[in-house]
Amino acid sequence: MNNGHIGFERIIGPNGSGKTTLIKSILGMVVPESGGISFQGQPIGQDGQYRRHIGYMPQIGRYPDNMQIGQVFEMMRDLRGATAETLDEELIHAYQLPQIYQKTMRTLSGGTRQKVSAALAFLFDAPVMILDEPTAGLDPLSAEILKEKVQREKKRNKLFLITSHIMSDLEELATDVLYLVEGRLVFFKSLNTLKTETGEERLGRAIAQIMQKTTL
Amino acid sequence: MEATAKPVAGIADLPMLKIAKYVVYDILRNKFVLAYLLFLVLVSMSFFNLESDPAKGMMSLLNIILIVLPLVSIVFATIHLYNAYEFTELMLAQPLRRSDIFLGQYLGVAVSLCIAFGVGVGIPVLLYEGTLRGAMLVGCGLLLTLAFVSMAFLATVLSRDKARGIGIALLLWFFCTILYDGLVLMGMFAFSDYPLEKIIIGMTFLNPVDLARIAMLLQLDAAALMGYTGALFQHFFGSVLGGGLAVLAMLAWVAGPLWAAVRIFRKKDI
Numbered sequence: 001m002n003n004g005h006i007g008f009e010r011i012i013g014p015n016g017s018g019k020t021t022l023i024k025s026i027l028g029m030v031v032p033e034s035g036g037i038s039f040q041g042q043p044i045g046q047d048g049q050y051r052r053h054i055g056y057m058p059q060i061g062r063y064p065d066n067m068q069i070g071q072v073f074e075m076m077r078d079l080r081g082a083t084a085e086t087l088d089e090e091l092i093h094a095y096q097l098p099q100i101y102q103k104t105m106r107t108l109s110g111g112t113r114q115k116v117s118a119a120l121a122f123l124f125d126a127p128v129m130i131l132d133e134p135t136a137g138l139d140p141l142s143a144e145i146l147k148e149k150v151q152r153e154k155k156r157n158k159l160f161l162i163t164s165h166i167m168s169d170l171e172e173l174a175t176d177v178l179y180l181v182e183g184r185l186v187f188f189k190s191l192n193t194l195k196t197e198t199g200e201e202r203l204g205r206a207i208a209q210i211m212q213k214t215t216l
Numbered sequence: 217m218e219a220t221a222k223p224v225a226g227i228a229d230l231p232m233l234k235i236a237k238y239v240v241y242d243i244l245r246n247k248f249v250l251a252y253l254l255f256l257v258l259v260s261m262s263f264f265n266l267e268s269d270p271a272k273g274m275m276s277l278l279n280i281i282l283i284v285l286p287l288v289s290i291v292f293a294t295i296h297l298y299n300a301y302e303f304t305e306l307m308l309a310q311p312l313r314r315s316d317i318f319l320g321q322y323l324g325v326a327v328s329l330c331i332a333f334g335v336g337v338g339i340p341v342l343l344y345e346g347t348l349r350g351a352m353l354v355g356c357g358l359l360l361t362l363a364f365v366s367m368a369f370l371a372t373v374l375s376r377d378k379a380r381g382i383g384i385a386l387l388l389w390f391f392c393t394i395l396y397d398g399l400v401l402m403g404m405f406a407f408s409d410y411p412l413e414k415i416i417i418g419m420t421f422l423n424p425v426d427l428a429r430i431a432m433l434l435q436l437d438a439a440a441l442m443g444y445t446g447a448l449f450q451h452f453f454g455s456v457l458g459g460g461l462a463v464l465a466m467l468a469w470v471a472g473p474l475w476a477a478v479r480i481f482r483k484k485d486i
Contacts, residue, residue, distance in 0.1 A: 024485075024486070027308065027309050028308070028314075029305070029308050029309070029485070029486040030485040030486065031483055031484075031485060046313060046314070046315075046482070047313050048310070048311050048312050048313055048314070049311050050311070051309065051310055051311040051312075052311035054309075056309045058305075058309070062301075062302035062305055062306070063302055063303075063306060064242060064300070064302055064303045064306075065299075065302070066242060066245045066246070067242070075238055076310070078234060079231070079234055079235070079307070079310055079312070080310060080311065081229070
């Protein structure tokens with residue numbers, strides 16, 4: 001699979017189909033048994049420098065328990081060696097995180113953690129964004145803020161790789177869909193092609209139709 | 217992208233040291249290392265005060281250190297690394313080398329424990345026994361700390377399961393501090409008809425705790441109590457070659473397990 005050719009895509013697939021594993025492979029967290037991963041035409045090496053160009057929002061954001069929110073942001077800024085003018089703090093302010101900078105990560109609810117993850121992913125203005133189930137656990141307002149942010153960044157020609165089970169989100173955000181079953185690529189098609197092929201108007205129904213076919 | 221435009225970074229900007237810095241912050245936030253430091257101060261002070269002869273105080277202190285230090289180092293480092301799983305995961309998504317992440321964590325844990333030991337034992341020793349052998353005791357302690365943190369990191373990458381990892385760590389500690397001596401003694405009895413001295417010296421190198429113990433005992437003139445073997449030890453470790461080999465072996469105990477751990481960690485799925 002060559003990411004250089006993929007526009008805005010959404011990965012979908014049944015539970016346990018390897019979506020998160022694919023993302024972890026791209027990030028170098030899981031070392032593939034065979035084959036390799038290339039990023040912008042270069043095989044990902046040991047030094048991990050390519051990750052400079054990736055903003056990642058994990059499915060379950062886990063952070064050092066004893067750290068405060070503000071300290072986490074401070075640490076990440078320091079570790080990535082980012083200067084203030086290159087930072088994108090829009091989401092930090094949209095989610096009003098500075099008001100709760102003193103809270104330790106241990107005390108945060110799942111939703112607040114997700115907000116921190118989202119804000120961190122966008123913070124470094126990376127050209128490639130990987131969001132793993134981004135809206136799961138977010139309240140409707142926060143999810144909306146995130147989706148609007150994705151739309152805006154999409155217009156700035158960023159590459160998004162998003163996994164989700166929420167089809168309505170998908171329909172709003174995706175241009176291409178990548179479907180995985182048991183770690184195998186079933187298809188990689190544009191949203192419109194998919195709708196015409198299945199004759200369904202809504203993506204959810206289109207996917208359900210395909211899922212039923214593949215399980216039969 | 218921005219990185220290329222940035223001026224050449226100073227040594228404090230090395231990713232490994234940055235990570236170590238945050239690990240030290242994290243460790244300082246929980247009070248365990250402080251408690252360890254206070255415990256060491258208390259033990260050192262009381263031994264030096266109980267014994268009128270500082271050399272005897274050193275002996276008693278040595279015996280406590282050789283049991284407690286490996287235990288604290290290996291268990292604390294293992295638990296810390298398991299608890300820092302989230303931190304490791306967070307770091308792996310950043311533009312950092314895996315080896316920098318791992319060695320940064322090692323450095324952070326090792327430095328914290330070395331500071332606790334250096335202050336907790338170093339200052340009382342300096343007050344009561346500011347001699348070469350005092351310095352050697354502190355030096356041995358620091359090297360032992362590094363070696364056992366190394367082993368802890370190896371134990372951690374060997375098992376994903378925390379309970380098993382801590383089990384491996386405790387087993388290593390038990391083997392090095394208690395079991396090994398027993399085995400050597402049994403061997404000595406079983407083969408007491410044969411000249412074993414050279415083999416015994418060789419076996420000392422296979423256990424960092426023994427290495428530190430023998431090196432210190434010779435400094436404390438306790439070797440006279442060990443008869444012929446003691447004289448042989450004195451002869452061997454007293455020589456430049458023997459002393460140099462002992463230091464090298466100690467460093468190998470620091471570097472060896474750590475090197476193996478880094479190799480495993482670089483290939484590990486998170």
